[in-house]
Amino acid sequence: MARRPRIELPGYYHIVNRGVNKMHIFRKMDDYEYFEELICFYAKSYGVIIHNYCLMSNHYHLLIEITQENLSKFMRQLNMNYAIYFNKKYKRVGHLWQGRFKSWYVTDEAYLYTLMCYIEQNPLKARMVQRLEDYPYSSYHCFFEDVIPECLQRSWILKNHQEDKEAIKEMLNSSIDSTLLQELKMASNLIEASNSNKKPDITKLKKMFENIEEKDTRNKKIVQAYDKGYSQYMIAKVLGLNQATVQRIIKRNR
Numbered sequence: 001m002a003r004r005p006r007i008e009l010p011g012y013y014h015i016v017n018r019g020v021n022k023m024h025i026f027r028k029m030d031d032y033e034y035f036e037e038l039i040c041f042y043a044k045s046y047g048v049i050i051h052n053y054c055l056m057s058n059h060y061h062l063l064i065e066i067t068q069e070n071l072s073k074f075m076r077q078l079n080m081n082y083a084i085y086f087n088k089k090y091k092r093v094g095h096l097w098q099g100r101f102k103s104w105y106v107t108d109e110a111y112l113y114t115l116m117c118y119i120e121q122n123p124l125k126a127r128m129v130q131r132l133e134d135y136p137y138s139s140y141h142c143f144f145e146d147v148i149p150e151c152l153q154r155s156w157i158l159k160n161h162q163e164d165k166e167a168i169k170e171m172l173n174s175s176i177d178s179t180l181l182q183e184l185k186m187a188s189n190l191i192e193a194s195n196s197n198k199k200p201d202i203t204k205l206k207k208m209f210e211n212i213e214e215k216d217t218r219n220k221k222i223v224q225a226y227d228k229g230y231s232q233y234m235i236a237k238v239l240g241l242n243q244a245t246v247q248r249i250i251k252r253n254r
Contacts, residue, residue, distance in 0.1 A: 109231035
């Protein structure tokens, strides 16, 4: 039976791929570094924007953005060329990857911000490091370097916080609601193409907070705005707060 073609809407995607039989696909430092080179090379070739990535020993995560319907072409080149390199280096034959890469369309900003943290925090979750900056094979440490890799220069993080390293650190170290992440993934699988360009209206969000002086009233409005689909980041931006503060307010007022 033929495989169904992927629906490739322009926008953000969370990509995951694993080694066959949970095999390690990165064995040495130069394996990680070569894969990073391939990411940057093919991102430039296909006009793909890399926002975040994390390479683990037997799988990897990417958060990318496409403007054309070329996700499969980009991923085919990336995975195929790394498999050729890996099999030749380690004198093996056969499939390297578990199967077709998995992809989830990022439906809204809440999903986007949660994913950024989730992807970068993989090494912490696996207890490989105690601090995100100590893991060398993710985009996190790149955001703090003097020379940013070309493929990350258009990333959401740098576009919004390049001059504020503390804001980057605070955002990417924010706690993740795993239940919310699963709900967002499910919503991503059910997305309809006709709704793919619908974005939260920041003007309406600003009106929600007009003439509000009492903190308790403001906090209740924050929860209402979040429940309506506005992201923590957007709410924080409108109110002049940081995202971590908005996250705490939502948790306390649920």
